[in-house]
Amino acid sequence: MALPITAERLTSLLRPRSVALVGASDKSAFSLLAYRNLVEFGLAGHTYLVSRRAEVHGQAAVPSCAQIGEPVDVAYLMVPQAGMPAALEDAAAAGIRNACVLSSGYAEAGEAGRAAQDELARHAAGLGLVLLGPNHLGFANFTDGVPVCSIPVPRREPGPVALLSQSGASSSAMLDFAAMVDVGLSYLVTLGNEAMITAGHVLDYLVDDPGTRAVAIFMETVRDPETFRRAARRAAAADKAIVVLKAGSSVLSARTAAAHTGALTGDDRVIDAVFADLGVIRVDCIEDMLITAGAAAALGRLSKPGIGIVSISGGACDIVADRADDLGADLPELAPETRAALAAIMPAYGTVQNPLDVTGAAVIDPTIFTRAIEAMSADPAIGVVGVVNSIPWRADQFPGQAFVDAIGAGMRAASGPSAYVNQVMQPVTDVTRASMAHGGVSCVIPGLRQAVVALHHVAWWSGATRTTEAGPPAVPAVPVPEPARRHGKWSEHAARGLLADAGIPLVPARLAGSAAEAVQAAAGFGAPVSIKVVSAGIPHKTDIGGVRLDVPPADGPVRAAYQAVTEAATAARPAGPAIDGVLVSPMRRGGTELLVGVVRDPQWGPVLAVAIGGLFVEILNESVLAPLPVSAVQAGRLLDRLRGQAVLDGARGGVPADRGALAAVIARIGDLALALGEDLESLEVNPLLVDGARIEALDAAVTWREDS
């Protein structure tokens, strides 16, 4: 796509002053819905109907865009696939520069559809047209009151959350839910197949949209990773949280998504690692997506990660504590001064802790709520206070307005942000809004589980995206080989050289070109050695018998081992390249073996993987991932996430690993991979042996990309 999708272009698309509904028809539900929306928002005068009939939806229509005779910002194309080229040409001829393509049968419909979509995009670009879709249902700009979509959109006050969805069919339900729980929207953009404009482009536009404070995205695939990544970094810098419901965490959904969108969902563990790196919040369901985005927009960035809970129900405190434990949400213990302040407020039979049960005493004296919220919010570890109570949504409910008022007073007096938490999921209705307005309550999260999810995610995001760095760190200066040498799989000896140059510690080794040299090398080490054949043509030297371990450093055994491994190499590749010699290294015992590797994800580029190896690799069956670059601090956090990390701390009777030094070496391996650039396919250090403060790469493999 040669056409740049600029901010100016997205503005003219998403804030249009006029719309042409092309292929308008009384028989089409899509047409009817789109027209009705525009009329309901008072935009009939800015809507042009393009149809073969002279009258559609009771209004005059014109046969082509060219005949509108007024400037039009968006062509909303409801014509069948076969008529699309002519429709694009007509729109372009009329000076229209943006189009929504509703039609399906493109990339979601197999090989032929993919080709048709490529042609669609090429054609549009040639005409200077930017496309949203195809296979989508339009968009609605709630901030300016411009609905350009075939989803029924009720008129609502605009709000701070933009909602993007690759699924048109589910976006109506998402709109309903946002309205139900009073999460106000700035935009709904259905993205469809993203032939040109992707989620990342719209996200980038929204970073600069003053009406948007958080972005919720339902997506099955990230089609333009670099645009998404850049936009996500900009959003973080602008204090705008991104909350993503990303399908594809299961094999089944990856297959399902491929079936109905033609898109691959990507390696889900890499997606998780990338989102964690970018500070993108990932959720599990539509409800959590919208509630969390609403909470992020309402609360903003928290200055401290701790969540304080003040509740009328002890049972609710228990549920909150359990769900916080599941998610790793931080309900900090209270500081002595907070405890003292709360003790002065609470009845004697109450227990001062977090979560705080204000007890039945608050039924008699609701100001206990007010004062407890204020005291909790002042705690040095608390960044947000969640106040659990009921709030009515039906007129026939017990209003309990005295409690709402007392809580609202506490929320307004609080030192930091706070949220009213209803004990269960329920709508925000006029009854609720009246109660909130009377009490001065601005934000209600419906449901205890939902509140823990939302507050935890907002707290996590606040920390994960709080950075003073401007942009990604520079590629570190590490010596790299000449381009001419960057091909194929390198021998262990060559790989060792690369690591050594980059300052990565290695087990000592001598390259021996003869049995006599091997004997001499072993004698020099004065301890049992490993003897490995070295040949770029034999990457899996163990498999062919090219490795002998624990060889005594004496003439006979070393000669025998030398002969065995060189003969094995010759037998394995009789016509192969000559061997470079054998590597002689002292044997290492004890310690913990790690596997540290960098592979190139097709979407996201180089990704670092760390696993505990050796005996444990199959048993633990786990690795942790992070996109590069990875700092030593980040590498340390990766180690913290290993379930089997106890082994590093001497669980097997060994010396605890020097975690700081280990993290630095792991980060250095990542730096080296990054410095090696696009030509690198993979870099693997396996094992990296850790024994207390001694950290050594025992073996390494470097593979360059085939096409480089």
Add this chain to the structure above:
Amino acid sequence: MALPITAERLTSLLRPRSVALVGASDKSAFSLLAYRNLVEFGLAGHTYLVSRRAEVHGQAAVPSCAQIGEPVDVAYLMVPQAGMPAALEDAAAAGIRNACVLSSGYAEAGEAGRAAQDELARHAAGLGLVLLGPNHLGFANFTDGVPVCSIPVPRREPGPVALLSQSGASSSAMLDFAAMVDVGLSYLVTLGNEAMITAGHVLDYLVDDPGTRAVAIFMETVRDPETFRRAARRAAAADKAIVVLKAGSSVLSARTAAAHTGALTGDDRVIDAVFADLGVIRVDCIEDMLITAGAAAALGRLSKPGIGIVSISGGACDIVADRADDLGADLPELAPETRAALAAIMPAYGTVQNPLDVTGAAVIDPTIFTRAIEAMSADPAIGVVGVVNSIPWRADQFPGQAFVDAIGAGMRAASGPSAYVNQVMQPVTDVTRASMAHGGVSCVIPGLRQAVVALHHVAWWSGATRTTEAGPPAVPAVPVPEPARRHGKWSEHAARGLLADAGIPLVPARLAGSAAEAVQAAAGFGAPVSIKVVSAGIPHKTDIGGVRLDVPPADGPVRAAYQAVTEAATAARPAGPAIDGVLVSPMRRGGTELLVGVVRDPQWGPVLAVAIGGLFVEILNESVLAPLPVSAVQAGRLLDRLRGQAVLDGARGGVPADRGALAAVIARIGDLALALGEDLESLEVNPLLVDGARIEALDAAVTWREDS
């Protein structure tokens, strides 16, 4: 509590014909709410107000129950703690046999409160009174239309779900939510501190209540485990699902619950194991509890575990597939005949799979929905079909009634049960009910995540409680020691005898009383041996140097080892009991070490624990639990749940374990523990060595209860 809580007594309590509100007062919100509820349900004529004032709530009151002069089934006691003894005596004098005690300040209020509660129960029992509470908010019998509670209860059609809650403060929110999502209730019973009547008693009553088909319970503690267990087994046999939201999965909530209820939450892993054994569904939040109970009541026991999904939205299919994967819910692949049937229904560009996206073709022809549901429900692996679509709840929503009608037709034509699944959480309102009635839809689950949770749990429950066994299995016949011998900690030698008698395989061993006997024993094995001191007084023989491993079977080394371990024993306990000798066993190499133990949970009795031991015990840091008895099949399932089970299958290059034989030995260990009865404190086989088909206990420890 000497007073038996019989079915007859619970019936007179929970289906009362008349109620006395004792301590009625215009100033009390509790009194006002209780009175209003009774009046709204048309029971003013069966309600008696007992107060020091002549008139309360605009009605005449009497000063004591004795002066009512009519038979009364329940005294609803709102008097302060100080007045409780007199109130109980007055009620008993009036011939009242049941009471609800609202007052707080009992077990939830520390040591003095616990003593007061014991005295309350004793006093009531002496008077022949059965109590609900204290520290609760009453109950409501919706089936018969009798609310005896201080929670506002709207008049609703009764339904099939009974709701029990130890938390009064949260039960109002639970009622609201049940009403919102149209989960009909038969009962609400708030349990409070359960001084007499516990959740298990009410559960037992509900098993025989024809109006109740599923029971939802919010609990912080199981106060009477045996009653609960017995009632849960009866409920399973009666096809009534139990759905429990049990607090206490985190350390924090255990502490929180203790603070506001005075109850210990119990060992959460044991609770999980017991619930799994009983087929009790455990959920995470109030919403899941009520939705799942409603689904269980509506769907009944499924004949097959598979869940089929038919959806209008591909995005919804992805979300369902991902959440099913998280939970381990079974979305089976479709059988060839189902695929063929669906292929004939679906458009060519659709993909036939489960979950099934019916595609936009269903927008034009909604009967695709009808036929797809019917075909899916006929699949041999599908026990329930979830149909994903929207259904309106507000009058201003797009009704889409044609889809509801087509789906309803499919649900009625389906071979098995089915549920309508709305894409997001929302209320069931009159608008929804009208749409459902028109379409003939009887069950709506709101939200994709919630639907996966509910359908998965109902499917799991259907299988977990499907049994032909009548009651728990009999204690197996295993030789047991004389009562006189059942004390203290037994020596390894004694423990070995117990295991051998029970048919549990052991590594060979000889008890040697002298160095010469040890030498002879080692020579007999003809291989390196272990030499361990045997003394009931030295349970931790390794710690004191009482064990030598890998001793060559020659005179010198065996004598030296014999001397070393006996001297170590004497040094460790110079005044202790004499040693019994030393055990000489052949050393074992290779294989996998398991730890199999039985401990007595203070609430639930003997619990079997299985873990992978040796090198892996600290790294994996996991064990799996099950209450006894455990059959060999159940033991096999426990092994399947071990994360590190790859080690059993030869992951470290060993021979795969004979899992069947291993499971049988583990079950046998459990049987032995059960046969040893109440006197056993713990039985531990550590390690149980598994090497292919060879399974041997290498060491064992038996501890009897201190008080036996």
